[in-house]
Amino acid sequence: MSVQNSLVWIKDRSLLLSVLFGLLSALALLIVKMQAVLSYSPDISGSEASGIAAIQLLLDGQDIYTDPEKAPFRLTQYTPLYFTIVSFLVKIVGWTGIDVHKIYLASRLVSNLFTLATVSIAGYFIYRVTKQKIAALLTGLVLFHVLSFWFLTTSRPDSLLVLLTTLFIVTIYYAFENNDQKLWFLAIFTGVSAFFVKQSGAILPISVGVFWLIQRDFKMFLKLTAFGILTFGLYLVILPINTVELFFLNIVGGVANSASWGWFYDWTLQYWLLQFAPLMVLNALVSAYTLHYRPTGFHLFLVIASVLFFLFATSTAFKIGAGVGYYQDYLIVAVIQLALAFSYKSDFTALKTGFVKSGMALFMTFAFLHCSLYVFMKYKSGMFRNFEALYIEDRKVATYLLEQKNLKPTDYVYICNSENFQGSFLSLFLFKNNLIPFSDLVYLADQNGTFNYDEFRRIVDEKGIRFVISPKGKAPANILDYDFANTLKYSSTMGSYDIYEANKR
Template sequence: MEKINTDFVYPWVKKAFILAVIGMFFLLALTIFFQSDLRGVESNVIYSIQLALENNGSLYNSPEKPPFNITQYAPLYYILNDGLISLLSIETDNFFLIRGITRIVSVLLMLLSLFILIDTLQNVIGINRNSSLIISMTYSILSFPWFNISRPDVLILFFFILSIRSILLFQKSKKSNTAFLLGVFMALGVLSKQTMGGYIISFGLYMIIAKQWRLACFSAISFVSTLVLMCGLIHILGYDLTYLYQNIVKGIDNGTSFFAAWKAYKNYFAYFGLFSLVFVLLSIISLKNWKHVKTNHNLLFLITISYTVAVFSFFSALKVGSAINYFNELLLCLLIFMMSILESYNILKKKLFLIGFMLFGISIAINHTFHYAAPLLLNLKSMNSNVKNESDIPEIITFLESNLGDSYFYSDDRTIAQSFPQRCVLFPTDIHNITYNRKVFDYSFFEEWARENLIFIIVSRDRKKLYDIDIKKYYSLKIKYQNYNLYQLTSYNKE
């Protein structure tokens, strides 16, 4: 059996696997040119970057004051893109180009994370180069990279990998600089997205169990110092953090739903159920020899963070709006732990194992192709054609360019709203709909303000109310489009 795998099956599977990886990165390259949200959630981030491009102090406004926007995540990803796009002198209303730049940044960060994972597996854990490449490339497929496009999730993964690598290096060298670097990476992770806080708790729990007081002390000092210095730098650069809590804590208060989470759970077990079962079995086998685990700090660390990150990930997935990407860091933990164990038993040198691993990656790549290839290729075709856009949106944008001036408007269409980022209100609309229904913020001021200051409302033709505002009571229908009605404030006199 081994002879057949080595001489015939393995080379062909490896070639198919390489093609699958190339195909996936080709699809990733196509996403850079995709003209709308790939998963429906990018525009929230792009809009906040647009605000920062116009004025750094506008990144975190009060959701209860004009223009009533919400920036849901910690600032680092926004600032990184704001700085780069400002250097390129791109206009704030050119959100298609801004989206493309943020996607390029995300892809580059994903590639950098991949190289760090390869280095960690090869030079820190000691897995041979061929196996490290196969495992890392498989992870790049399994982690559903589409969920990291134009989102701070890509920075979380980047700093999470660096943090794990720092702890593993500290176990080997006991050098203080790796402990200090751990604190830096944890702080930058927290400044990228709030979920890093849960992972820091996992690291801290390990340090307590393993009594790694030196690591805990140095990394804590570094963490606090980096956080203070970065917040100071952010303030110096003009980013106002006064309303940070209202945006990144209250602004993500989507509520919880086991019914909604079940879809994420179902997808996780459908894709990674067997993978997780193998992890559980290997961890139980390892924990049976507790005396060995206590003295093997790498093994203790990987088991601890795998289980704690699992608890955190499954709990986080209860939030409305969760998806399979909530398990990306968990998948990374399971992968590193399993590869470490299998390497110790020399199983990674077996061609049969690598064949199974590559076939798993190929199956997920086929799934990616099935879901994303058609829309990405159709988008590329439409970009190269001269077909006229017959939707209402270009006509509405032209009207606003001529009539909006310094006034405000509301539209539940993202393209219209993001064409005038400083003038649109209640964006992102889907998030505001949730926070309004859950009474997270006080919208009474908006309703009072809108009756005097919200000049245009552009909504679908069947919509009658904007929250508690009766549109027809305060607004008159100005233009009826095919899919939208454009209303103008009755008391508004442009002259």
């Protein structure tokens, strides 16, 4: 076969070849992710410990939404549906809040199952609608690789959020296809459920409301709004929110951080715009085409949803603590929209040449390779660190305090900040006693004036912290930079920790 014939053969089968490469890449990616799931790494998904702590509290029968200005000074940033599901499953197998690694394992497995369900449903949906296997496979592969590349669906509520977003889009398609009003109510239920997974899920039911307002069907808008409010109220009753006031105080105050362009660039722009800009450009082109040629039904809804999702994600991604995860819902809508648009024979005929298809296939192949290698390199760097030894050491320190020092559930422990995840497991082993579980949230809330932490200062002055644990050789210090002064005395050293005790003399 000549070189020219070989190139023609490759061009004609470029999309199929990209699918085959994507399947191999996805398999390798899944193996790497499963290794990370089983590892003792304290964070494979971004702020993973905050979710683990919420699950621990539910297992222990404690409230996860408490007054942030009162001890223990903890903030639960996210709504509780994901934590409730994982804690329910953990209870079934008989694990308790002190089984830290097992809770990590449970959360990671559940999240990965949710993510796999997401990409499978999206791909199967495209196949059902278009009957094109390659389009269906590419849809699932693109979503799987990009979601894995962003890390945030590996052990976080985001995994359930993307699943609900996919089910939301599929439900709305069949609501149009079957002209079934009941499915619109199911879509609203799914959207409200998404809010109770993560606050950003609120954009789902909002997009439905905007659609019916644009359609000027105010009766339908009011009916769906009333049903959404009823569903919202039902969730407030059945989910573990403690009180409505404390619930909103946490989920609003917990994310009320200042904005930062530098943070947006580091944690969003360079992981999104600079690498997946073609996806956004195609989304804009397809949306413009839809508004001009087919501004009705499901395709119009996809345009409305993609615009709203993108604007909402961008407006919130500047917040300190935010990340590229806010674009996950937009990613799902955009990929489904593009898969449908380029699968219809009558659409974009000028862009369906062999040359353009080959370009798309090449781009996706490089994207698959890029995502897989990036995830591998990130997790590989953690695999060479002996996190299991850190886990064992932290457990020994916790056992020492609980058994030999007779640490009671009402005693407070403060764990000083350190580098390289030191103390991260200790914080979870002592979740009942930890005075400030997530110091970065408290620091930002104090800096922004969101909450007042005078009670912490009072507890320090009154020597109300029984133990302060500091990295070996470093003087105890707290996140609020309030001087411990003479409230502490050195007690002992265990491994890489110095333990200080309240100076009651």
